[in-house]
Amino acid sequence: MRQPQPTTSVVIVGAGYAGLLCATRLARKTRDLPVSVTLVNETDTFTERLRLHEYAANHPIPWRSIPATLAGTGITFVQARVTAISPQRKAISLAPAEGAERRLTYDTMIYALGSATERASVTGAAEHAYTLAPRGPLSAEAMRAALPQLPAGARIVVCGAGATGIETTAELASSYPKLRVALVTEGVFGAFIGERVARYMRRSLERQSVAIVEQARISEVRADSVALADGRSLPHDLCVWAGGFTAPSLAREAGLAVNARDQIIIDPYMRSITDPAIFAIGDAAHAREEPGAPLRMSAFTALILGAHGADCVSDILHGRAPKPLSFAYIGQGIALGHGDGIGFSKTADDIARAPYFTGRIAASIRAFGLNYLATSAERDKHPLGAYLWTGKGRYARARRQAAPQSAPQAEPHVDDTPRVAVGARRR
Numbered sequence: 001m002r003q004p005q006p007t008t009s010v011v012i013v014g015a016g017y018a019g020l021l022c023a024t025r026l027a028r029k030t031r032d033l034p035v036s037v038t039l040v041n042e043t044d045t046f047t048e049r050l051r052l053h054e055y056a057a058n059h060p061i062p063w064r065s066i067p068a069t070l071a072g073t074g075i076t077f078v079q080a081r082v083t084a085i086s087p088q089r090k091a092i093s094l095a096p097a098e099g100a101e102r103r104l105t106y107d108t109m110i111y112a113l114g115s116a117t118e119r120a121s122v123t124g125a126a127e128h129a130y131t132l133a134p135r136g137p138l139s140a141e142a143m144r145a146a147l148p149q150l151p152a153g154a155r156i157v158v159c160g161a162g163a164t165g166i167e168t169t170a171e172l173a174s175s176y177p178k179l180r181v182a183l184v185t186e187g188v189f190g191a192f193i194g195e196r197v198a199r200y201m202r203r204s205l206e207r208q209s210v211a212i213v214e215q216a217r218i219s220e221v222r223a224d225s226v227a228l229a230d231g232r233s234l235p236h237d238l239c240v241w242a243g244g245f246t247a248p249s250l251a252r253e254a255g256l257a258v259n260a261r262d263q264i265i266i267d268p269y270m271r272s273i274t275d276p277a278i279f280a281i282g283d284a285a286h287a288r289e290e291p292g293a294p295l296r297m298s299a300f301t302a303l304i305l306g307a308h309g310a311d312c313v314s315d316i317l318h319g320r321a322p323k324p325l326s327f328a329y330i331g332q333g334i335a336l337g338h339g340d341g342i343g344f345s346k347t348a349d350d351i352a353r354a355p356y357f358t359g360r361i362a363a364s365i366r367a368f369g370l371n372y373l374a375t376s377a378e379r380d381k382h383p384l385g386a387y388l389w390t391g392k393g394r395y396a397r398a399r400r401q402a403a404p405q406s407a408p409q410a411e412p413h414v415d416d417t418p419r420v421a422v423g424a425r426r427r
């Protein structure tokens with residue numbers, strides 16, 4: 001009698017852009033193997049983070065069911081919050097919405113817990129400012145309830161003018177034209193994205209009567225004002241904190257090598273450099289090799305990392321050598337309130353370039369793009385797969401250029417350099 005083969009258990013934690021696509025793709029690619037795929041997420045709906053500023057401004061956004069997306073894939077879905085990871089025991093601790101804490105063991109874990117707005121670096125931000133977290137105190141959901149209560153003329157101060165801060169400012173100004181909205185930035189407005197895009201975004205915000213406060217370092221957020229390092233104070237009735245993103249602390253607490261944002265440091269095959277049983281994808285991963293280092297936290301890269309992570313794990317389980325991460329940026333869009341936005345092409349290295357699209361055309365292209373990103377996991381269930389990306393030859397080209405002329409051109413191979421000590425932690 002044939003003995004049943006032992007099943008390899010792959011647990012993916014986090015069902016955002018990266019985790020959900022990774023799950024459906026990996027299940028499809030390992031159908032021929034005795035592999036079980038389990039996906040853990042704290043909610044049973046997919047959070048379209050790219051639309052949370054619209055949600056905060058009281059617009060309806062889709063909340064797609066995760067179990068419905070997984071239908072027919074054979075993936076086991078577990079709705080629970082991950083509270084700890086034990087790499088030594090190859091186990092994760094789960095707190096389900098109802099019932100007692102439980103443990104889940106794995107042979108391979110894929111860490112896809114995303115990121116959240118960092119609020120600890122400025123005094124008072126965590127206590128007095130809203131962020132675009134989906135739910136909880138001072139979240140997008142809480143802002144959605146608070147904004148309609150504000151009287152005409154009330155002041156909103158948005159802190160941070162990265163893409164998220166700009167999109168949020170424009171959305172609030174266009175949805176609530178009777179409120180006075182200010183956007184505060186430490187440097188020159190729009191410097192992160194190039195002059196042409198910055199000029200358009202500035203004009204759009206000024207048309208919507210937004211006050212842009214530049215070169216202003218925030219020293220403290222108070223209950224009714226934002227204090228600047230130069231002594232000025234900006235009164236507010238509602239403050240939104242849109243500083244940078246940081247990954248959850250669970251990986252650092254588990255002793256994995258992480259960077260200053262608590263992202264797991266990975267090799268080109270998406271594996272933690274300190275634990276080969278753990279892979280990381282999406283905002284929670286930090287690639288250490290070009291092309292990809294540093295990765296911009298975005299849904300665009302999260303999907304590529306999710307798909308590539310699935311391909312690497314599938315290759316390893318099939319006994320094949322995985323390919324190194326290689327991709328090119330192609331474009332970006334920034335929403336600027338109702339019916340306005342700017343979209344543009346990008347060089348492979350993420351620098352904005354022509355063609356540029358503005359106004360309603362850009363807003364329509366962006367709306368299409370958002371839907372495309374949010375439904376990639378569902379489409380990739382097709383037996384032939386559907387998710388593709390460009391720039392797959394860039395890694396090999398970069399290796400060739402870096403190699404001395406006389407050296408033999410080695411094929412990329414699985415990085416089995418000695419695991420570095422856990423040294424990249426912060427605090």
Ligand SMILES: Cc1cc2nc3c(=O)[nH]c(=O)nc-3n(C[C@H](O)[C@H](O)[C@H](O)COP(=O)(O)OP(=O)(O)OC[C@H]3O[C@@H](n4cnc5c(N)ncnc54)[C@H](O)[C@@H]3O)c2cc1C
Nearest residue numbers: 014016017018042049081082114282283297298299300302
């Ligand atoms: C307002 C806003 C606008 C944005 N606009 C853009 C844009 O235009 N373009 C772009 O490319 N990017 C944009 N981003 C960034 C983008 O949303 C992120 O880069 C992307 O969501 C990262 O995907 P991810 O799968 O890594 O993580 P996430 O999408 O954050 O998914 C992580 C998942 O893990 C779950 N999770 C987290 N912790 C736990 C836990 N302890 N236990 C169980 N589950 C957990 C979460 O519920 C979530 O489902 C925007 C972000 C915001 C907030």
